[in-house]
Amino acid sequence: MLNLTNLIRQNIKSLTPYSSARDEFTGEAKVYLDANENSLGSPLTKWYNRYPDPHQAKLKEAISTVKAISTQQIFLGNGSDECIDLLYRCFCNPGKDNVIICPPTYGMYEVSANINDIEIRKAPLLENFQLDLIHLENLVDEKTKLIWVCSPNNPTGNSMNREDIETVLNNYNGLVVIDEAYINFSRHKSFIQDLADYPNLVVLQTFSKAWGMAGLRLGMAFASSEIIEILDRVKPPYNINQVTQDIALKALEEVGQVNDMITELVQMREALKGVFEKLPVVEKVYNSDANFLLVKIQNARKIYEYLLSKGIVVRDRSNVLLCDNCLRITVGTEKENTILVDALIDYMKF
Numbered sequence: 465m466l467n468l469t470n471l472i473r474q475n476i477k478s479l480t481p482y483s484s485a486r487d488e489f490t491g492e493a494k495v496y497l498d499a500n501e502n503s504l505g506s507p508l509t510k511w512y513n514r515y516p517d518p519h520q521a522k523l524k525e526a527i528s529t530v531k532a533i534s535t536q537q538i539f540l541g542n543g544s545d546e547c548i549d550l551l552y553r554c555f556c557n558p559g560k561d562n563v564i565i566c567p568p569t570y571g572m573y574e575v576s577a578n579i580n581d582i583e584i585r586k587a588p589l590l591e592n593f594q595l596d597l598i599h600l601e602n603l604v605d606e607k608t609k610l611i612w613v614c615s616p617n618n619p620t621g622n623s624m625n626r627e628d629i630e631t632v633l634n635n636y637n638g639l640v641v642i643d644e645a646y647i648n649f650s651r652h653k654s655f656i657q658d659l660a661d662y663p664n665l666v667v668l669q670t671f672s673k674a675w676g677m678a679g680l681r682l683g684m685a686f687a688s689s690e691i692i693e694i695l696d697r698v699k700p701p702y703n704i705n706q707v708t709q710d711i712a713l714k715a716l717e718e719v720g721q722v723n724d725m726i727t728e729l730v731q732m733r734e735a736l737k738g739v740f741e742k743l744p745v746v747e748k749v750y751n752s753d754a755n756f757l758l759v760k761i762q763n764a765r766k767i768y769e770y771l772l773s774k775g776i777v778v779r780d781r782s783n784v785l786l787c788d789n790c791l792r793i794t795v796g797t798e799k800e801n802t803i804l805v806d807a808l809i810d811y812m813k814f
């Protein structure tokens with residue numbers, strides 16, 4: 465059974481959180497002289513002179529409707545990268561605790577652990593890019609606070625088997641963080657609706673991918689209200705700026721448009737996969753549940769550099785475990801995809 469009291473860091477348990485001006489007074493006032501803002505305004509037509517809502521109440525209401533989850537189970541971060549960092553800061557004691565990642569996977573789990581001086585243990589994915597449950601189990605000890613599962617996984621693009629994730633959730637007493645940054649492009653369903661069954665589950669999602677708002681920096685963590693309360697205590701008071709709150713609120717009224725983009729990107733992903741598979745330089749295109757394809761290609765580095773010389777940037781993953789000679793290629797617009805494919809055809813003529 466999860467014992468949250470034992471999991472949380474002692475100094476966080478006893479922390480008195482910062483109380484902002486906007487915490488101490490909520491509601492509408494005639495005159496605001498409590499937060500040392502510039503009362504004269506901003507050098508802009510729209511004013512941003514007031515601090516944003518530290519609790520992001522309106523935005524959480526809107527997210528709660530779209531995701532069918534209570535507002536108490538939502539944490540908002542300055543990108544999911546902030547949620548990743550906060551999970552370390554709330555639950556992992558520097559120099560003492562450890563966490564497990566399953567490489568190849570998203571790089572920030574390890575970087576953020578290193579920043580926080582948390583030991584990283586690695587249970588590499590199997591050849592089929594699925595979780596190695598036996599290795600995972602062998603790595604766990606009483607100091608293992610988190611297990612990171614990225615599904616769909618970056619850079620491999622596949623979703624992890626649901627039963628495997630459930631096995632981890634059922635047999636491990638620390639937190640299992642499922643990073644669902646790419647879930648909207650997947651044929652599998654999110655774990656959000658399973659939160660009631662698993663008190664040790666944290667689900668991460670983001671506005672950076674399907675929602676098309678990477679520039680705004682807005683990430684979400686969904687978990688029990690007890691876990692969310694701990695993250696809220698530690699976050700910087702105004703971590704989600706006013707512009708982001710305003711625009712995200714508007715975007716949430718456009719779910720239909722987002723769904724159309726998802727449909728289009730998934731169609732283009734599958735079309736692009738078909739085209740790549742016909743190119744003689746391509747050895748394998750992995751199935752993807754994300755908005756990118758992992759492509760095994762002859763001489764990946766050389767092709768990466770050739771593409772760069774043509775002004776086309778993809779991600780060279782050829783030095784990453786299990787990704788020999790692999791490029792990770794984001795699905796672009798129809799035009800961008802054509803430019804890329806034409807460049808690859810030109811390369812083969814040399």
Ligand SMILES: Cc1ncc(COP(=O)(O)O)c(C=O)c1O
Pocket residue numbers: 542543544545546570614617618643645646669670671672678681682683
């Ligand atoms: C798996 C995964 N998680 C999280 C992120 C970061 O998301 P955000 O932009 O919300 O910080 C990325 C970005 O590429 C990602 O691939």
